[in-house]
Amino acid sequence: MRLLYTFSFVALILVKSNGFLVKGPSGPLVVRLGSSVVLPCYVDEPLPLKGLKVIWIRTDVNTLVHVYQDYESRPDAQYQDYHDRAHFFTDKIIHGNFSLRLENVRAEDKGFYRCKVYTEQESDESLVQIKEVEHLSVLGSDHPVSASVGEDVTLNCSVDSHIPPEHIQEVSWRKIDEDENILVFENKKTLLVDERYRDRVEFFTDEIPKGNFSLRLKSVRTEDQGVYICHANAGNFSASATAEVEQLGYSVLHIIVFILCIIASASAVVLTTLWYQFHRLQRPNAALLLQISSVFVPNLIMFFAFWFWGVIEGFLSETVACCAHYFLRPLLLLWVSPHSEHFPGNRKTAIHCIVHLQYSLFTNVVYSVLFQSFWEESLSYEQSDRVLITILFAIMILICIINIVFLLAELIRNKDGRMRAALDLVSDIGHDVLPPLQLIFLFYAFGTASGALFIVGVFPLFLTLTRYNWKNACVKTLEPLRSFRRAAWLCFMIVVNTIMVYSYLIALKKEKDCEGWVCVAAFLQVLWGIVVLKHSFGDLDLPFRHIVHLIGSVVVVLVNSFALMTELILKMVNGERAIEDLRKVVFSSECIFASFVLLLIIFEPFIKKFQQRFQNPARRSQQNPSSQNEVVSDETPHNPSNQNQTAAQSFELRPMLETEEQEAGRDRDGGDAA
Incomplete structure (x- = not known):
């Protein structure tokens, strides 16, 4: 009897030593809404499949999740909510892995899951908890948004999450076809990324705590047409939604820009034609009035055309540069106009300023932008x-302001004095140091400090010394060779301006609108060349x-009005800008x-x-017309109408010859003054 008890005890120990331990996860699980999750359940050693049974139960609601029995999974035994969502890794069961894969996790899947493993001898179990189901879904607009250009639209984006918006x-x-973001909400702050949308996009700040991240797009442009993506990130989770802007049409401002371009072109042609006719009729007062009108009217109309263009389509730097240029452009045209010598009083001299x-x-406008x-x-x-x-910028602006004060004083009241001499000296020096200061500013602000240091060390010295050496030494040495001096000066300025424009390109190469700025810089340098030329050679005469x-x-x-109208039409047809930056056309043509x-x-x-080579023979023939008259008298009978015609022609020719003689005299006086 004692032997039987001993045998039974040993058998019980052996059976117990052959038992198994079911293991689960080390802690609760956090699952993303809509994703898949694996509920771990395994043993260290494989168990015999004969008589093996695995049951997964949702303990908090007492629901059967899945069953493995008789060498196969039994989906027919599952609770309805887990059909096609809960699966065994069937090929892993033979290795002791009884984990369950739960797909398309829902918010209601949060809870406790028990894994029970049975063999013919014994059983064991483990407990798994889905502690949290983090859900992050983003809802956009179901239908495209239609709008006319210039209107405001709202692109819907609702972030549905149990995570607080903060x-x-x-x-x-x-935009779906662009890599760069437009507007970003990050760390409780709103950041504008794309400068093209400055002052045109915003969140509804009061709605953000409710998960409303809709985008308000103001003053819609044709280039705004397309599909937009709202993308949200929270921890390791992210989601996106889309909204579309379509069917953009012409606005009143588009029509205004188009009409202004036509008026500017027509006024330029009509006023210039009328001026030419009154000039031929020798009516100087009317011709002068038409001359001034042809200088101011078309350019001011183009100023308003570019201003309206900036409101509806253009970006800030493009609009400011083009508007400022057309507002100031009449000054250059007034200087080169044929009737600039007819201004009364001191205006004749002051007009050259x-x-x-x-x-x-x-320069002030460009560098402020x-x-x-x-x-x-x-x-x-x-x-x-x-x-x-900031200090460099302030110095540049101060130099420009001093120049402006001096020039305005020269225009309004042309008198000598100590103040005028001081302003003249500062203005003269300012024209020399301003270009290198501009490059130093550009390299420090947009490029590299090493490039700025090179400009500091080399270029100002080279430019200033060469400039004053040119003015003080070369003018005296090469006085008899005015033409040679000017040709040499041209070569010098070509080298200097090439260096300047290339430096602009290097300093601004990282900017999106680099090409537009380079075109502006090229025109600015040519304008600077005219200014320096006037400082070097005094009053200049312009032929033709x-x-x-x-x-x-x-x-x-x-050219510019046609380019603006073409850009306007192509944007409305294609939804994209063809030229991309109108400064390429405006300042390239102006630079030429x-x-x-x-x-x-x-x-x-x-x-x-x-x-003079072609005028001298004509003058000699006019001074000695006897030989020609004799030949004509022998062959042609006397005709009074011919005499009247000849007299009319000489009447028209006489003012032109007198004007040319006056210009030649001014040229000689200017050469002596230089």
Whole structure:
């Protein structure tokens, strides 16, 4: 009997030693809404499949989740909510892995799950908890949004989550065909990323605590047409939704821009034609009035056209540059106009200062816009760099303001004095140091400090010494060779301006609108060349003023108005800008015109000599017409109408010859003054 008890005890120990331990996860599980999760349940050693049975039960609601029995899973035994969502890893069961894969997790799946494993001898179990189901879903607009250009639209984006909005890491908006974000909500702050949407996009701040991250897009443009993505991030989870803007049409402002371009082109042609007719009829007062009208009217109309264009389509730097240019452009045209010599009183002398005034004013505008762009990007700069760049900008603006004050004083009251001499000296020095200061500012603000240090060390010394050496030494040494001096000066300015424009390209190469800024810089440098040329050679005479006026007041306006109308039409048809930046057209054409003016001034001595060769034979024939009259009298009978015609022609020719003689006399006086 004792032997039987001993045998039974040993058998019980052996059976117990062959038992198994079911293991589960080390802690509760956190699952993302809509994702899949594995509920761990396994043993260290494989169990025999004969008589093996695995049951998964939802304990808190007493629901059967899944069953494995008789060598196969039994989906027919599942509770309905888990059909096609709960699966065994059937091929892993033979290795002792009884884990369950639960797909498309729902919020109601949160709770306790028990894994029971049975063999023929014994059983064991483990408990798994889904502690949290983090759900993050983003809902957008179901239907496309239709709007006319200039209207405001709302792109819906609702972040549905149990996570408080202040705990959402990021919500961003962008166009589907672009990589850069438009507007971002991050760390409880709203950040504008794309400058094209400045002052045009915003969140509904009061709605953010409710999970409403809809985007308000104001003053819709044709380029805004397309699909937008609202993307939300919270922890390891993210979700997106889309909204679409379609069917954009013409607005009243588009029609206004189109009409203004047509009026500008028509007024340029009509006023110039009328001026030419009154000039031929020798009516100087009417011709002068029409001349001034052809200078101001078309350009001011184009100023308003670009201003309205900026409101509906253009971006800030493009709009400001083009508007400022067309507002100041009449100054250059007034300087090169054929009737500039007819201004009364001191205006005849003071009118030569206005191109300096245009350069100073336009420089202020351009670098104010550049400084604003720098300031918006300067958060990553060191404080010392920001202070240095601000000081450089202030010095440039101060120099320009001094130039403007001096020039306005010269225009209003042309008198000598100590104050005028001091302002003249500062203005003269300012024209020399301003370009290198501009490059230093650009390299520090947008490029590299090493490039700025190179400009500091080399370029100002080279430019200033060469400039004053040119003015003081070369003018005296090469006085008899005016043409040679001007040709050498042209080569020098080509080298300097090429260096300047290339430096602009290097400094601004990281900017999106680099090409537009380079075109602005090229025109600014040509304008600077005209200013420096006037400082070096004194009063200058411009040949072919009628042709220059025709090109500047008509051809350039026609080119730019046509470019603006073409851009307007193509944007409405294609939804995208064709030229991308109108500064490429506006300032390229203006640079060509200003360069043409500069070349005519430089080669004015050559042109005068060339004209004199053809005028001298004509003058000799007019001084000694007896031989021609004798031949005519022998062959042609006397006709009074012929005499009247000849007299009319000589009447028309006489003012032109007198004007040319006056210009030649001014040229000689200007050469002596230089």
